[in-house]
Amino acid sequence: MCPKRALGEKVSWGVSLEPHHIIRKIERPDLIHEVDNGVTLCTAHHESVTGQEAAFVVRFSAYVKRMNARAAALADMSGFADAAGCA
Numbered sequence: 390m391c392p393k394r395a396l397g398e399k400v401s402w403g404v405s406l407e408p409h410h411i412i413r414k415i416e417r418p419d420l421i422h423e424v425d426n427g428v429t430l431c432t433a434h435h436e437s438v439t440g441q442e443a444a445f446v447v448r449f450s451a452y453v454k455r456m457n458a459r460a461a462a463l464a465d466m467s468g469f470a471d472a473a474g475c476a
């Protein structure tokens with residue numbers, strides 16, 4: 390979720406996305422593979438948060454929580470749409 394993409398802005402082809410651990414691996418190595426502890430950032434945004442990760446924990450965690458709620462809502466509506474026979 391490069392912030393540009395999260396805001397609906399187009400990101401150029403060829404921009405690399407990198408995994409960013411919301412809670413640093415050194416602080417919580419047990420969360421290294423926990424999907425909800427990660428976001429993807431372009432290289433520039435990843436570099437901009439490096440060294441000040443703690444300042445972004447609340448914001449990134451809230452984003453992941455909202456995206457999980459959105460995915461659950463979409464899944465719920467998908468079942469409803471299928472049941473109604475919508476083409």
Ligand SMILES: [Zn+2]
Binds near residue numbers: 392393430431433434
């Ligand atoms: Zn970015």
